[in-house]
Amino acid sequence: MTRMSWNKYFMEICKMVAQRSTCDRAFVGCVLVNKDNRIVSTGYNGSLAGNPSCDEIGHTMRDGHCIATIHAEMNALLYCAKEGISVKGTKAYVTHFPCLNCTKSLIQAGISEIYYLNAYRVDEYAVELLEKNGIPFTKIDC
Ligand SMILES: [Zn+2]
Numbered sequence: 001m002t003r004m005s006w007n008k009y010f011m012e013i014c015k016m017v018a019q020r021s022t023c024d025r026a027f028v029g030c031v032l033v034n035k036d037n038r039i040v041s042t043g044y045n046g047s048l049a050g051n052p053s054c055d056e057i058g059h060t061m062r063d064g065h066c067i068a069t070i071h072a073e074m075n076a077l078l079y080c081a082k083e084g085i086s087v088k089g090t091k092a093y094v095t096h097f098p099c100l101n102c103t104k105s106l107i108q109a110g111i112s113e114i115y116y117l118n119a120y121r122v123d124e125y126a127v128e129l130l131e132k133n134g135i136p137f138t139k140i141d142c
């Protein structure tokens with residue numbers, strides 16, 4: 001039996017995390033991993049903690065988007081902000097290529113690398129920012 005790679009290990013966890021999404025418009029998961037291959041945070045698409053979720057009260061739509069939802073990447077980053085956990089240099093595993101706002105936040109928070117599963121609505125400017133800031137982004141299949 002061949003041993004599971006780190007990439008597969010974290011992406012499988014990421015897929016599991018995504019299943020807890022409460023906004024069924026997108027089941028998205030994010031896992032932040034440090035240099036020692038330890039998970040520092042996880043996040044999925046959902047409403048503010050403690051507030052009613054889309055699967056309970058329906059979506060709150062504006063301009064075709066559900067505005068009640070916090071994206072998985074932001075949830076993962078903001079938990080660290082809340083608890084004082086450094087994310088500098090961590091790798092982000094995401095089930096979907098991050099949207100532009102999440103890409104900017106990941107870069108600004110000091111993420112070193114991105115691994116994604118689905119090339120879903122890849123934003124050209126997000127790609128440009130990642131390239132300009134020297135952040136590798138790699139699609140992995142698992
Ligand atoms: Zn929603």
Ligand SMILES: [Zn+2]
Pocket residue numbers: 071072073098099100101102103
């Ligand atoms: Zn996003």
